[in-house]
Amino acid sequence: MADQLSTTDLLRELEPVVETNLNRHLSTAKEWFPHEYVPWSQGTDFDGVLGGEAWAVEQSTLSDVARTSLIVNLLTEDNLPSYHHEIATMFGRDGAWGTWVHRWTAEEGRHGIAIRDYLLTTRAVDPVALERARMVHMGTGFENAYLDDTALHGIAYVSFQELATRVSHRNTGRISGDPICDQLLGRVAADENLHMIFYRNLLGAAFELAPDLAMRAVCDVVKTFQMPGHSIENFGRKSVQIAMAGIYDLRIHHDEVVIPVLRNLKALEATGLSADGEKARDELVEFLAELDRQATRFTERRDKIAATKAARAARA
Ligand SMILES: [Fe+2]
Numbered sequence: 001m002a003d004q005l006s007t008t009d010l011l012r013e014l015e016p017v018v019e020t021n022l023n024r025h026l027s028t029a030k031e032w033f034p035h036e037y038v039p040w041s042q043g044t045d046f047d048g049v050l051g052g053e054a055w056a057v058e059q060s061t062l063s064d065v066a067r068t069s070l071i072v073n074l075l076t077e078d079n080l081p082s083y084h085h086e087i088a089t090m091f092g093r094d095g096a097w098g099t100w101v102h103r104w105t106a107e108e109g110r111h112g113i114a115i116r117d118y119l120l121t122t123r124a125v126d127p128v129a130l131e132r133a134r135m136v137h138m139g140t141g142f143e144n145a146y147l148d149d150t151a152l153h154g155i156a157y158v159s160f161q162e163l164a165t166r167v168s169h170r171n172t173g174r175i176s177g178d179p180i181c182d183q184l185l186g187r188v189a190a191d192e193n194l195h196m197i198f199y200r201n202l203l204g205a206a207f208e209l210a211p212d213l214a215m216r217a218v219c220d221v222v223k224t225f226q227m228p229g230h231s232i233e234n235f236g237r238k239s240v241q242i243a244m245a246g247i248y249d250l251r252i253h254h255d256e257v258v259i260p261v262l263r264n265l266k267a268l269e270a271t272g273l274s275a276d277g278e279k280a281r282d283e284l285v286e287f288l289a290e291l292d293r294q295a296t297r298f299t300e301r302r303d304k305i306a307a308t309k310a311a312r313a314a315r316a
């Protein structure tokens, strides 16, 4: 019967869980200040209005792929107004849901501020190209891909997305070669982890409330998952570069994002499913096996390319 719940009923039923998790979040999250993470002493005026020095790539110590990944992560954060619109529409702006929506938005806003300040101060990125890319990306906006589905699809999506974003920030920091960048992105990644826990706990409660709907939502979302920044210009090319560098690839997606969330929810062992729920779980299991195979194929291909390159370099 629970699986006949409408979205409104579901959101109402989940509200006490939202309140508990909001309070847990507020007592766990540590206040932090973006300005403390930015090496302002490295900054200088740019050309244009202030007549400073124009940007040139040699001014940056970052590798090309670290730069690409930071740009993708920043543009993803920049699209916050669209995300706010989508989650405020989905969850509403009242009660504990509304408090969460606003708090989450404010925390995400900090990420874009911090990363932009770091990139501009260290001259890590062409400021004109970055601003133009931001205009194009925000001009496209972000649309919840599960508008025609249940609110649980939205909750499932953000559970995986927050963890994907966490991993992406953390690994970008690691390969940046700049301890200051690593420290900043580590801080941002810690926030994304708390966001993931919040949504994953809601999803866990949904599995108890409406197991068939929750299983269907998780199955659909895992099968169609796209990064939140997928509408960034040239995202395909950028994401290949990011995958080749091991910042975010299919293996990481499978092992460090999808499986940990499913394991925590005990989704694959969920009991009390009807035929619909069982069907969704079977689909999910089948998809995971294929994802795992594709991940293995990708890493094998990447290893082969790396070996060829190394052999060529040794001959040169
Ligand atoms: Fe963020």
Ligand SMILES: [Fe+2]
Pocket (backbone or CB within 6 Å): 108, 162, 165, 191, 192, 195
């Ligand atoms: Fe987040």
